[in-house]
Amino acid sequence: MHSAFDPSSPQARAIAHLWWWMFGFGAAVWLSVMIAMVMAVQSKHGERGSDDLLHVSHETHRGMQRTVIGAVFVTVLILLGFLAFDFSVGRALAQHPQQALTIELSGHQWWWEAQYVDPDPSKRVVTANEIHVPVGEMVQFKLTSSDVIHSFWAPNLNGKRDLVPGYVTTHWFRADTAGTYRGQCAEFCGLQHAQMAFYIIAEPRPKFLGWLAAASAAPDPPTDSTLLYGQRVFMSGGCAVCHSIAGTEARSTVGPNLTHFKSRSTIAAGTLANNRANLTRWIVNPQAIKPGVRMPPSPLTPVQLNALVSYLETMK
Ligand code: CUA
Numbered sequence: 001m002h003s004a005f006d007p008s009s010p011q012a013r014a015i016a017h018l019w020w021w022m023f024g025f026g027a028a029v030w031l032s033v034m035i036a037m038v039m040a041v042q043s044k045h046g047e048r049g050s051d052d053l054l055h056v057s058h059e060t061h062r063g064m065q066r067t068v069i070g071a072v073f074v075t076v077l078i079l080l081g082f083l084a085f086d087f088s089v090g091r092a093l094a095q096h097p098q099q100a101l102t103i104e105l106s107g108h109q110w111w112w113e114a115q116y117v118d119p120d121p122s123k124r125v126v127t128a129n130e131i132h133v134p135v136g137e138m139v140q141f142k143l144t145s146s147d148v149i150h151s152f153w154a155p156n157l158n159g160k161r162d163l164v165p166g167y168v169t170t171h172w173f174r175a176d177t178a179g180t181y182r183g184q185c186a187e188f189c190g191l192q193h194a195q196m197a198f199y200i201i202a203e204p205r206p207k208f209l210g211w212l213a214a215a216s217a218a219p220d221p222p223t224d225s226t227l228l229y230g231q232r233v234f235m236s237g238g239c240a241v242c243h244s245i246a247g248t249e250a251r252s253t254v255g256p257n258l259t260h261f262k263s264r265s266t267i268a269a270g271t272l273a274n275n276r277a278n279l280t281r282w283i284v285n286p287q288a289i290k291p292g293v294r295m296p297p298s299p300l301t302p303v304q305l306n307a308l309v310s311y312l313e314t315m316k
Contacts, residue, residue, distance in 0.1 A: 002182040004155035008202075009173045011093050011158040018089045025078055093158070096172040100140040103131060107143070107150030107163035109189060110196040110293065111256055111269040116212065117142075125215045126244075128256035130264045132201045132215075134208040135178045141171040148190065154183035154200050162187060175202035182270075191292035197270025215260055218247030219315055230311025233304045242295070245315065255295065261315040268293065280309050 007013040056064075102117040116125040133139045143152055145163040152171060153160040161171040175181070185196035203211070222228050231248070234240060240250035246259040265274055268290050272278040282289060283305065285297040300308065 002155045002184060006156055008177045008179070008181065009157045009175050011173045012156055014089045014092050015159050018085060021085065022082060025082070029078070093172075096138055096140060100138045100172070101134065102140045102142060103133075104142045104144075105131070105152060105163070107145040107147075107152070107185070107189070107196075109147050110185070110192040110290070112152075112196075112198045113146075113253075113256065116215075123216055125212055126257040127215060127260065128264070129197075129266065129269045130199045130201060132203065132208055132211045133175060134205045135175050135202040137205070138172055138174045143169045143171060149187050150185045150189050150196070151187035152183065153186035154181050154198075156181045157183075157200060160186045175200065178202050178204060192290050195269060195271045195290055197266075199265070199270070215263075219245070219259060221247065222311060222314065226307050227311050227314060229304075230307035230309070233300065233308040234311060237300060237304065237308065238296075238298060239308070258312065258315055262313055263316055276309060276313060279312060280305060283308065 004012065004016060004019070007016045104115040104117060106113040106115075112129050112131075114127050114131045116127075118124050141152065141161075143161055143163045144167065145165045147165065149165070150163040151160045152163060154173070157175055158171065158173040161169050163169065179202055181200040181202065183198045183200060185193055187193075189196065222231050234245070235248070235250060240248075240252065242252050242255035243258045244251045244253060245257075250258075262274065266272060267274050267278055267282050268286070271290055272282060283298050283300070286293050286295040287297060298305075
Protein backbone atom coordinates (compact mmCIF):
# COMPACT_ATOMS: atom_id res chain seq x y z
CA MET A 1 0.00 0.00 0.00
CA HIS A 2 1.12 3.53 -0.64
CA SER A 3 1.97 5.77 2.31
CA ALA A 4 3.47 9.22 2.73
CA PHE A 5 4.73 8.06 6.17
CA ASP A 6 7.05 5.52 4.61
CA PRO A 7 9.28 7.69 2.38
CA SER A 8 11.68 5.96 -0.01
CA SER A 9 13.22 8.95 -1.74
CA PRO A 10 14.93 12.19 -0.62
CA GLN A 11 11.91 14.10 -1.97
CA ALA A 12 9.32 12.11 0.02
CA ARG A 13 11.59 12.22 3.09
CA ALA A 14 11.75 16.03 2.95
CA ILE A 15 7.94 16.19 2.76
CA ALA A 16 7.49 13.66 5.60
CA HIS A 17 10.03 15.57 7.73
CA LEU A 18 8.11 18.84 7.23
CA TRP A 19 4.83 17.07 8.00
CA TRP A 20 6.08 15.60 11.28
CA TRP A 21 7.33 19.01 12.47
CA MET A 22 3.96 20.55 11.56
CA PHE A 23 2.16 17.74 13.33
CA GLY A 24 4.36 18.14 16.45
CA PHE A 25 3.88 21.90 16.65
CA GLY A 26 0.15 21.61 15.88
CA ALA A 27 -0.26 19.03 18.66
CA ALA A 28 1.72 21.19 21.14
CA VAL A 29 -0.38 24.27 20.32
CA TRP A 30 -3.62 22.31 20.66
CA LEU A 31 -2.51 20.89 24.01
CA SER A 32 -1.52 24.35 25.34
CA VAL A 33 -4.89 25.79 24.26
CA MET A 34 -6.74 22.95 26.00
CA ILE A 35 -4.69 23.38 29.20
CA ALA A 36 -5.25 27.16 29.16
CA MET A 37 -8.99 26.62 28.66
CA VAL A 38 -9.28 24.16 31.54
CA MET A 39 -7.31 26.54 33.79
CA ALA A 40 -9.55 29.47 32.81
CA VAL A 41 -12.72 27.49 33.49
CA GLN A 42 -11.41 26.35 36.90
CA SER A 43 -10.27 29.81 38.01
CA LYS A 44 -13.74 31.12 37.04
CA HIS A 45 -15.30 28.48 39.32
CA GLY A 46 -13.03 29.64 42.15
CA GLU A 47 -14.22 33.26 42.06
CA ARG A 48 -17.99 32.68 42.02
CA GLY A 49 -19.93 35.92 42.32
CA SER A 50 -17.23 38.15 40.87
CA ASP A 51 -17.70 37.08 37.25
CA ASP A 52 -18.48 40.58 36.04
CA LEU A 53 -15.72 41.29 33.49
CA LEU A 54 -16.12 45.06 33.97
CA HIS A 55 -14.92 44.72 37.54
CA VAL A 56 -11.65 42.85 37.02
CA SER A 57 -8.79 44.55 38.77
CA HIS A 58 -6.29 46.68 36.89
CA GLU A 59 -3.50 44.09 37.46
CA THR A 60 -5.64 41.21 36.19
CA HIS A 61 -6.47 43.23 33.07
CA ARG A 62 -2.78 43.98 32.42
CA GLY A 63 -1.94 40.30 32.94
CA MET A 64 -4.57 39.22 30.41
CA GLN A 65 -3.26 41.75 27.88
CA ARG A 66 0.30 40.45 28.26
CA THR A 67 -0.88 36.85 27.78
CA VAL A 68 -2.79 37.69 24.58
CA ILE A 69 0.09 39.73 23.10
CA GLY A 70 2.55 36.97 24.00
CA ALA A 71 0.33 34.28 22.42
CA VAL A 72 -0.05 36.32 19.20
CA PHE A 73 3.72 36.82 19.04
CA VAL A 74 4.39 33.09 19.47
CA THR A 75 1.75 32.26 16.81
CA VAL A 76 3.30 34.64 14.26
CA LEU A 77 6.76 33.28 15.06
CA ILE A 78 5.63 29.66 14.51
CA LEU A 79 3.87 30.54 11.24
CA LEU A 80 6.90 32.46 9.94
CA GLY A 81 9.15 29.54 10.93
CA PHE A 82 6.99 27.10 8.99
CA LEU A 83 6.77 29.44 6.01
CA ALA A 84 10.59 29.45 5.79
CA PHE A 85 10.74 25.67 6.37
CA ASP A 86 8.11 25.12 3.67
CA PHE A 87 10.01 27.26 1.15
CA SER A 88 13.26 25.43 1.89
CA VAL A 89 11.55 22.05 1.29
CA GLY A 90 10.03 23.41 -1.94
CA ARG A 91 13.47 24.53 -3.12
CA ALA A 92 15.00 21.14 -2.27
CA LEU A 93 12.23 19.38 -4.23
CA ALA A 94 12.86 21.57 -7.29
CA GLN A 95 16.54 20.62 -7.49
CA HIS A 96 17.38 18.09 -10.17
CA PRO A 97 20.15 17.26 -12.61
CA GLN A 98 19.70 18.33 -16.25
CA GLN A 99 20.63 14.88 -17.57
CA ALA A 100 18.00 12.61 -16.14
CA LEU A 101 16.01 9.74 -17.55
CA THR A 102 12.82 11.38 -18.84
CA ILE A 103 9.44 9.70 -18.93
CA GLU A 104 6.50 11.40 -20.61
CA LEU A 105 3.38 10.54 -18.74
CA SER A 106 -0.09 11.19 -20.04
CA GLY A 107 -3.25 10.85 -17.99
CA HIS A 108 -6.35 9.30 -19.53
CA GLN A 109 -9.77 8.47 -18.12
CA TRP A 110 -8.76 6.18 -16.35
CA TRP A 111 -5.27 4.92 -16.98
CA TRP A 112 -1.69 6.16 -17.42
CA GLU A 113 0.39 6.16 -20.57
CA ALA A 114 4.18 6.24 -20.11
CA GLN A 115 6.68 6.95 -22.90
CA TYR A 116 10.42 6.63 -22.32
CA VAL A 117 12.13 9.47 -24.15
CA ASP A 118 14.99 8.39 -26.42
CA PRO A 119 16.99 10.52 -28.87
CA ASP A 120 16.08 7.88 -31.47
CA PRO A 121 12.26 8.12 -31.78
CA SER A 122 12.05 4.53 -33.04
CA LYS A 123 13.44 3.36 -29.68
CA ARG A 124 10.72 5.06 -27.63
CA VAL A 125 9.18 2.56 -25.26
CA VAL A 126 5.46 3.00 -24.66
CA THR A 127 3.75 1.27 -21.78
CA ALA A 128 0.83 1.76 -19.43
CA ASN A 129 0.15 1.89 -15.69
CA GLU A 130 3.43 0.23 -14.62
CA ILE A 131 6.44 2.48 -14.79
CA HIS A 132 9.91 0.99 -14.42
CA VAL A 133 12.67 3.29 -13.13
CA PRO A 134 16.32 2.73 -12.17
CA VAL A 135 16.88 2.80 -8.41
CA GLY A 136 19.19 5.49 -6.96
CA GLU A 137 18.83 7.77 -10.00
CA MET A 138 16.84 10.92 -10.48
CA VAL A 139 13.96 10.37 -12.90
CA GLN A 140 12.20 13.24 -14.55
CA PHE A 141 8.51 13.07 -15.48
CA LYS A 142 6.88 15.32 -18.07
CA LEU A 143 3.21 15.23 -17.28
CA THR A 144 0.20 16.09 -19.38
CA SER A 145 -3.36 14.87 -19.89
CA SER A 146 -5.41 13.87 -22.88
CA ASP A 147 -8.81 14.68 -21.37
CA VAL A 148 -9.38 16.14 -17.89
CA ILE A 149 -7.09 17.12 -15.00
CA HIS A 150 -5.52 14.16 -13.20
CA SER A 151 -2.91 14.16 -10.45
CA PHE A 152 0.19 11.96 -10.30
CA TRP A 153 0.79 10.84 -6.74
CA ALA A 154 3.23 8.18 -5.58
CA PRO A 155 3.37 9.23 -1.90
CA ASN A 156 6.38 7.08 -1.00
CA LEU A 157 8.41 8.90 -3.67
CA ASN A 158 7.17 12.49 -3.90
CA GLY A 159 4.18 14.79 -3.49
CA LYS A 160 1.38 15.33 -5.97
CA ARG A 161 1.66 16.94 -9.40
CA ASP A 162 -1.31 17.72 -11.63
CA LEU A 163 -1.59 16.55 -15.24
CA VAL A 164 -3.28 19.37 -17.14
CA PRO A 165 -4.62 19.05 -20.72
CA GLY A 166 -2.57 21.12 -23.17
CA TYR A 167 0.12 21.92 -20.63
CA VAL A 168 3.27 20.12 -19.48
CA THR A 169 4.22 19.97 -15.80
CA THR A 170 7.47 18.50 -14.53
CA HIS A 171 8.11 16.23 -11.58
CA TRP A 172 11.16 14.40 -10.22
CA PHE A 173 12.13 11.78 -7.72
CA ARG A 174 14.93 9.38 -6.92
CA ALA A 175 13.83 6.03 -5.52
CA ASP A 176 16.40 4.93 -2.93
CA THR A 177 15.20 1.38 -2.39
CA ALA A 178 14.33 -1.18 -5.03
CA GLY A 179 10.71 -2.22 -4.90
CA THR A 180 7.21 -1.66 -6.21
CA TYR A 181 5.51 1.55 -5.14
CA ARG A 182 1.83 2.08 -5.56
CA GLY A 183 0.53 5.40 -6.81
CA GLN A 184 -2.91 6.80 -7.32
CA CYS A 185 -4.60 9.58 -9.28
CA ALA A 186 -5.21 12.26 -6.66
CA GLU A 187 -7.55 14.61 -8.53
CA PHE A 188 -11.19 13.69 -9.05
CA CYS A 189 -11.40 12.93 -12.77
CA GLY A 190 -14.72 11.17 -13.27
CA LEU A 191 -16.57 8.00 -12.44
CA GLN A 192 -13.54 5.71 -12.14
CA HIS A 193 -11.13 8.14 -10.48
CA ALA A 194 -10.68 5.67 -7.61
CA GLN A 195 -9.68 2.94 -10.10
CA MET A 196 -6.84 4.95 -11.59
CA ALA A 197 -3.83 3.46 -9.87
CA PHE A 198 -0.31 2.89 -11.13
CA TYR A 199 2.88 1.22 -9.97
CA ILE A 200 6.43 2.51 -9.95
CA ILE A 201 8.84 -0.39 -10.18
CA ALA A 202 12.28 0.71 -9.01
CA GLU A 203 15.04 -1.74 -9.92
CA PRO A 204 18.86 -1.75 -10.20
CA ARG A 205 20.14 -0.20 -13.45
CA PRO A 206 21.14 -3.48 -15.20
CA LYS A 207 17.71 -4.95 -14.51
CA PHE A 208 16.04 -1.73 -15.62
CA LEU A 209 18.06 -1.68 -18.87
CA GLY A 210 17.11 -5.31 -19.46
CA TRP A 211 13.45 -4.41 -19.03
CA LEU A 212 13.82 -1.40 -21.36
CA ALA A 213 15.49 -3.52 -24.06
CA ALA A 214 12.77 -6.18 -23.81
CA ALA A 215 10.06 -3.52 -23.84
CA SER A 216 11.41 -1.91 -27.01
CA ALA A 217 11.36 -5.19 -28.93
CA ALA A 218 8.29 -6.26 -30.91
CA PRO A 219 6.77 -9.59 -29.88
CA ASP A 220 7.45 -12.63 -32.11
CA PRO A 221 4.66 -13.14 -34.64
CA PRO A 222 2.43 -16.09 -33.73
CA THR A 223 2.93 -19.41 -35.54
CA ASP A 224 0.43 -21.61 -33.72
CA SER A 225 -2.99 -21.77 -35.48
CA THR A 226 -4.99 -20.76 -32.35
CA LEU A 227 -2.71 -17.77 -31.77
CA LEU A 228 -2.92 -16.76 -35.42
CA TYR A 229 -6.69 -16.91 -35.17
CA GLY A 230 -6.51 -14.86 -31.93
CA GLN A 231 -4.43 -12.24 -33.73
CA ARG A 232 -7.01 -12.09 -36.54
CA VAL A 233 -9.77 -11.59 -33.95
CA PHE A 234 -7.71 -8.79 -32.38
CA MET A 235 -7.19 -7.04 -35.73
CA SER A 236 -10.74 -7.38 -37.02
CA GLY A 237 -12.82 -7.64 -33.84
CA GLY A 238 -12.50 -4.03 -32.73
CA CYS A 239 -9.45 -4.26 -30.40
CA ALA A 240 -7.12 -2.73 -32.99
CA VAL A 241 -9.36 0.34 -33.28
CA CYS A 242 -8.05 1.53 -29.89
CA HIS A 243 -4.95 -0.50 -28.97
CA SER A 244 -1.54 -0.97 -30.52
CA ILE A 245 0.85 -3.91 -30.64
CA ALA A 246 4.33 -3.26 -32.04
CA GLY A 247 5.13 -5.14 -35.24
CA THR A 248 1.46 -5.39 -36.27
CA GLU A 249 -0.96 -3.07 -38.04
CA ALA A 250 -2.60 -2.22 -34.70
CA ARG A 251 -1.26 1.29 -34.03
CA SER A 252 -4.00 3.21 -32.28
CA THR A 253 -3.16 5.20 -29.15
CA VAL A 254 -6.69 5.60 -27.79
CA GLY A 255 -6.26 2.76 -25.29
CA PRO A 256 -3.22 1.29 -23.50
CA ASN A 257 -0.40 -0.10 -25.65
CA LEU A 258 -0.58 -3.90 -25.40
CA THR A 259 2.82 -4.83 -26.88
CA HIS A 260 4.03 -6.26 -23.56
CA PHE A 261 0.67 -6.43 -21.84
CA LYS A 262 1.39 -9.75 -20.12
CA SER A 263 4.50 -8.33 -18.43
CA ARG A 264 2.24 -6.06 -16.38
CA SER A 265 0.78 -7.28 -13.10
CA THR A 266 -2.65 -5.68 -13.39
CA ILE A 267 -5.41 -4.97 -15.89
CA ALA A 268 -7.26 -1.63 -16.14
CA ALA A 269 -4.89 0.52 -14.03
CA GLY A 270 -4.66 -1.62 -10.91
CA THR A 271 -8.29 -2.81 -11.05
CA LEU A 272 -7.74 -6.55 -11.64
CA ALA A 273 -4.84 -8.99 -11.27
CA ASN A 274 -3.52 -9.82 -14.73
CA ASN A 275 -4.56 -13.46 -15.18
CA ARG A 276 -6.45 -15.38 -17.82
CA ALA A 277 -9.79 -15.47 -15.98
CA ASN A 278 -9.78 -11.72 -15.28
CA LEU A 279 -8.66 -10.88 -18.81
CA THR A 280 -11.53 -12.94 -20.24
CA ARG A 281 -14.00 -11.23 -17.90
CA TRP A 282 -12.59 -7.84 -18.82
CA ILE A 283 -12.84 -8.39 -22.60
CA VAL A 284 -16.41 -9.76 -22.38
CA ASN A 285 -17.76 -6.77 -20.46
CA PRO A 286 -15.44 -4.10 -19.05
CA GLN A 287 -18.50 -2.00 -18.16
CA ALA A 288 -19.49 -4.53 -15.48
CA ILE A 289 -16.05 -4.19 -13.83
CA LYS A 290 -15.23 -0.51 -14.38
CA PRO A 291 -18.49 1.27 -15.34
CA GLY A 292 -17.94 4.28 -17.59
CA VAL A 293 -14.62 3.06 -19.01
CA ARG A 294 -14.23 3.79 -22.73
CA MET A 295 -13.77 0.12 -23.68
CA PRO A 296 -17.04 -1.41 -24.93
CA PRO A 297 -18.21 -5.00 -24.35
CA SER A 298 -17.01 -7.47 -27.00
CA PRO A 299 -19.64 -9.77 -28.48
CA LEU A 300 -17.30 -12.70 -29.34
CA THR A 301 -18.03 -16.40 -29.67
CA PRO A 302 -16.37 -18.64 -27.03
CA VAL A 303 -13.89 -19.88 -29.67
CA GLN A 304 -12.95 -16.33 -30.72
CA LEU A 305 -12.65 -15.21 -27.10
CA ASN A 306 -10.44 -18.15 -26.17
CA ALA A 307 -8.14 -17.55 -29.15
CA LEU A 308 -7.96 -13.80 -28.46
CA VAL A 309 -7.09 -14.33 -24.78
CA SER A 310 -4.45 -16.93 -25.73
CA TYR A 311 -2.94 -14.46 -28.20
CA LEU A 312 -2.86 -11.63 -25.63
CA GLU A 313 -1.31 -13.96 -23.05
CA THR A 314 1.75 -14.25 -25.32
CA MET A 315 2.43 -10.47 -25.09
CA LYS A 316 5.21 -10.92 -22.52
CU1 CUA B 1 -7.44 10.57 -12.91
CU2 CUA B 1 -8.52 10.94 -10.82
